[in-house]
Amino acid sequence: MNQTPEHQHYPDDEIDLRELFATLWRGKWIIIATTFVFAVAGVAYALYKPNIYQASALLAPTEDDSGGLSRMAGQLGGLASLAGVNLGGGSANKTVIAREILQSRAFLTDFIHRHNLKVPLMATEGWDIEQEEWVYDREIYNPDTDEWAMEDGESLEPTDWDMVKKFREDHLSVSENQENGMVTVSVKSLSPVAAKNWTDWLVRDINEHMRKRDIEEAEASIDYLEEKLNETNISGMQQVFYQLIESETRTVMLANAQKEYVFQTVDPAVVPQEKSEPKRALICIVATMLGGMLGVFIVFVIAFIRSGKQEK
Structure with a gap:
């Protein structure tokens, strides 16, 4: 008698893309604000040099x-x-x-x-x-x-x-x-x-x-x-x-x-x-990208802290 192999799923270990995007959407204003601040700082620095x-x-x-x-x-x-x-x-x-x-x-x-x-x-x-x-x-x-x-x-x-x-x-x-x-x-x-x-x-x-x-x-x-x-x-x-x-x-x-x-x-x-x-355009682009990445990181950190509190 042939037995169909069972596929075990580990939902806790898998990445839910919908939840990922939902987390980013909930923190969109943090990402936008951080990106904006870094972009302005990059422009100011480039013009100052x-x-x-x-x-x-x-x-x-x-x-x-x-x-x-x-x-x-x-x-x-x-x-x-x-x-x-x-x-x-x-x-x-x-x-x-x-x-x-x-x-x-x-x-x-x-x-x-x-x-x-x-x-x-x-x-x-x-x-x-x-x-x-x-x-x-x-x-x-x-x-x-x-x-x-x-x-x-x-x-x-x-x-x-x-x-x-x-x-x-x-x-x-x-x-x-x-x-x-x-x-x-x-x-x-x-x-x-x-x-x-x-x-x-x-x-x-x-x-x-x-x-x-x-x-x-x-x-x-x-x-x-x-x-x-x-x-x-x-x-x-x-x-x-x-x-x-x-x-x-x-x-x-x-x-x-x-x-x-x-x-x-x-x-x-x-x-x-x-x-x-200085390469002013490059400075502005790099500063904006760093701001966006930092904003995403902050959103994930906040989501991780909140999920930890909910499990308790």
């Missing part, structure tokens, strides 16, 4: 002549070591070094002070497009007296640490295209003019910094090699020193002749005509 502009420069690494010197040092290293001279085995890629220096604390501190960016960086709250001037936060800085405000007996004037941290986190972006080696330097600012100027200054200053650095190193190497040259009478070693001095002299000449020493500008920065931030 000032426009931020971004300027970018596309850079190509210039050809590095240090490879020739490294190969020469390797070829002549054995002979030079006989005279107690260490020529080294090569150096790190100049572009990589320049990119890291560009984001270093020492370089950015010097950059901020050299271009007097303390006030624009730390004491402004907007940019007047019509007057083309900064809007200062007078609770922090008084432009009329050039004085920083006091709080609890301490000056609000920022330290170098504060300025570099803000510049790194809120303004500067350096990225490299791994496929072609191109480097993009981007700067964000409340002022479209400042964004463009700061980008140009960064590119110019890193080129100048690397030029001076290589010239100083090459001149120091020339002095050292000339000193060693005068200490030896071995013709073979003298030939080595002459070739190395010639190579270092060429480095100095090329550094002085090249305006764009490490990075060549492929696409220069321009004054941005459109803001990059």
